[in-house]
Amino acid sequence: MAEKKIFAGPRVKRIRASLDLTQTAMAEALGISPSYLNLIERNQRPLTVQLLLKLATVYKVDLDELQGEAAGAVGHLREIFADPLLAGEVPGEHELVELADAAPNAATALVKLYRAYKEQTARLSDLAALLAQEGHETTLSGARLPMDEVRGTLERRANFFARIEDAAEAFHARLAPGDDLSGALKAWLRSEHGIAVRLLPVEAMPNLRRRYDRHSMRLFLSDRLSPFDQTRELAMEAVLLSIGADIATELDGLGLDGDEARRIARFELARYAAHALMMPYGAFLSAALRNRYDIDLLRSRFAVSFEQAANRLTTLARPGSTGVPFFLVEMDHAGNVLRLAGAQGFPRTRFGGLCPKLNIHSAFAQPAQLLVDRVEMPDGGGFLTVSRTLKGPQMPFSERVRRSAVLIGCDIAHRDEVVYGAAATATIPVGTACRLCERRGCLSRAEPPLTRPLGLDEMVTGLSAFDFQ
Incomplete structure (x- = not known):
């Protein structure tokens, strides 16, 4: 069997230098010539098994250190x-x-x-x-990816696009779908654009939700999707074809840089338009007021998912016809924020959304259960929050289920207008984020605040791992 060749010249040289040896002295101890050792240190000759054993015996070197690849x-x-x-x-x-x-x-x-x-x-x-929370404008910014630019732009503005809403309502009226929007969309795609819709099994489309084949004029949907998500994919395709000009106008108004950012934003606006088509503004607002924003009743009324109805509640900001200004956070079980939106822009400076005491984190321990809280911020402001887990596309037995959670909230001043208000009896003290929160003795604190020096008193230990002065 051929010997394994190991090139570890720099490591041999470090061992020699640490022992303050010359090449001649080390070569003599190893039983090789100085010139050969020189070649080894320059990685022009390998370390054989015999030399490895010699190094280990003479200099007590760990063989793993020599053979590893760092x-x-x-x-x-x-x-x-x-x-x-x-x-x-x-x-x-x-x-x-x-x-x-x-x-x-x-x-x-x-x-x-x-x-x-x-x-x-x-x-x-x-x-x-x-600084922004205290009313000071800042110009601190770094290089951002296109996705970061799009998210930042959409989070800061109200989640309402007037041209898309008007166009989607008009399109819905032309469709006159009755109680079968999915069927009406399939018929419209076939009659107006010659597009046939087919549902494909997982093995035929393992990594896609939707794919449009321009050559065969067929729209393929994955059967991983729930009926609600299948309808949304149909609606997205339909709105891109029917009200694409209105989507493009709203896209231009976002002032994004670069083609990639515009492509991502176009997808987000198409998703918005699909929700507007599935839940027309006037009808949805009327039902929301009548049912006091009960998300489960709204999802049943419009045959949509909990996530779709919750997202739609954050868009009720039409001038002269507004609803409760809800905001929404969606994140996964690892705490990665997937979506932020709000009828007045996401209230990052007042609410934050990253406090570990928020019920969105507890939702993962109680799948499909509604968790309602009244939370109080350090400045005395309050919010009503409702959280629930969401289930992603259907996974085969061999794959792990993808689950996220959504928190939908509003200012506590609207508590009596919302059906969940009566369930929020206790008040939970929270903060915007650990690094901006100065609450003392918080057992959930994950990081020290930026605004206070740590309390390094060896004689006193507080409740938090990050005590501060």
Whole structure:
């Protein structure tokens, strides 16, 4: 069997330097020539098994240290050079391996520096939020991905698009779908555009929700989707064809930079338009007022999902015909925020949405149950919040179910207008986010506040892991 060749020159050189040995002295101890050791240290000759054993015996070297590939350091370096600021700087992973191998201390320093940079970026972002909360305009911004630009733009503005609402209502009136919007959309696609709709099994379309084949004029939908989501996909295709000009006009008004950001925003506006078609504004607002914003009654009335009805409640901001100004947060079980929206823009500075005491986090322990809370902010303001888990597309037995949770809320001043108000008896003290919250003794605190120095008193231990002065 051929010997395994191990090139570990820089590591052998570090061992020699740490012992303050010359090449001649180390070569003599290993029973090789100085010139051969020189070639080994320059990675021009491999370390054989015999030499590995000799190094381990003479210098008590850990063989794993010599044979390893510094995989941990390479992984950290790979993360650093995946940052958009450094993308394209390193042509291949071999350079990362060489850096981790030849200069491990420098690689470790680079990792520490990058982590400090990310930490400072996060602190500046939180500080900007704090300043904005206090009414100070900031210009702190960094390089953002197109998705970040779109999300930021949509979160800051009211979740209402007048041209799309008017056009969707008019389109709904022309369709006259009665109680079968899905059937009416299929018939309209066939008669007006010659598009046939087919439902495909998972094995035929494993990674897609919807696909339009221009050549065969067929729209394929995945049977992973619930009937409500299938209807939304049909509605999205229909509104892009029927009211595309109105969607384009609203898209231009967002002032986005770059084609990718515009493409993402166009999808979001098409999704908005689909909801407007499935739940026409006038009829939906009337039903919402009549049922005191009971989401389960609304979803039954319009044959939509809980998530679709909840999203629609955040859009009731038509001038002269408004509803309760709801806002919405959707996140996954790991705490990743998937969506923020509000009838007046998402109230990030007043509500935040990242406090671990919010009932959206508790919802994952009680799937499909409605959790209602009255929460109080540090400044005395209050909100009524309703949370519930959402189930994603149907998964086969071998895959893990995708579940997220949605929190829909409104100012506590609207409590008597909403059916859930009477259920919110206790008041839960929360904050916008741990780094901006100065509540003392909070058992849920995950990070220290930016605004206070830590209380490093060895004689006193508080309830929180991050006590502060």
